[in-house]
Amino acid sequence: PELATTFLEQPLDNPLMNAAGVWCTLAAQLDALVESSAGAAVTKSCTLSRRDGNPEPRYRALPLGSINSMGLPNEGHVYYLDYAACHDYERKPLFVSVSGLSLDDNLTIVAALREAVLPAFLELNLSCPNVEGKPQPGYDFEAMDQFLAEVATAYRRPFGVKLPPYFDFVHFDNAAEILNRYDNLAFITCINSIGNGLVIDTESESTVIRPKDGFGGLGGDYVLPTALANVNAFHRRCPGKTIIGCGGVSTGEHVFQHLLAGATLVQVGTALHEEGPSIFDRLQKELRELMAKKGYTRIEDFRGRLKTL
């Protein structure tokens, strides 16, 4: 079976890539992703200036996934624009994730990305749950609409957004209605971590991460059904846009399910953090085996064809 696919008319060897924030904060990590068999890569969400992020421990792997409250540690936007300027786009696409702390910061970063005239794809992060005092734009529809109105106009080129998980059909409807207003909003990445979970260690009777009294974003097995729901909800509501699935992927079967739900590309976060970039070889092998068993030769044979009862 063939895993080759296209994203916004660009060919990719396969639909797999990292989730923003995982294995992508430093150039050496990004280089490892470019060297790996991932079909594409995305940089750590960046802010205007470098940030240390929250005090550690701020990430913890768990039997069923992970919890994190990193606090947006990153090298500042110029570092990632420089990386994007040196990337070999013939080899694989590169996405640049942007998560400015204000609309003005986002506009400054997006303008710099536009000035750089690079083939990189902009993934505007509207869903960081871990910067204290900063509500997620993705959960404030007025703010989200304003952000998008300004960024879409300023950037003018095709871009995408990274959304938080929604849990209510009215929220799916309202968010989709906003996204559909912007013609150059070309892709939607669902989902970011499920915000502000709380993991308790029974033996020590304590939280397991230091920031925010132990509250942090959940990833891994915990979030797969929510991720699939958000992928399918926006696939149904935004027919003109491309969906990138993210959340709960650790096997080829999970990749298959995201594609069936309507995703074109599939991002891997927690499992990549734990296994490293060789995971992309395993996921492709498992996906090929599953496709062969089902008699599919190409991804388009089943992508977006989730059946209902």
Ligand SMILES: C=Cc1c(C(=O)O)[nH]c(=O)[nH]c1=O
């Ligand atoms: C960009 C900050 C994010 C972070 C973070 O840096 O704390 N963690 C997440 O799970 N998702 C984010 O979007």
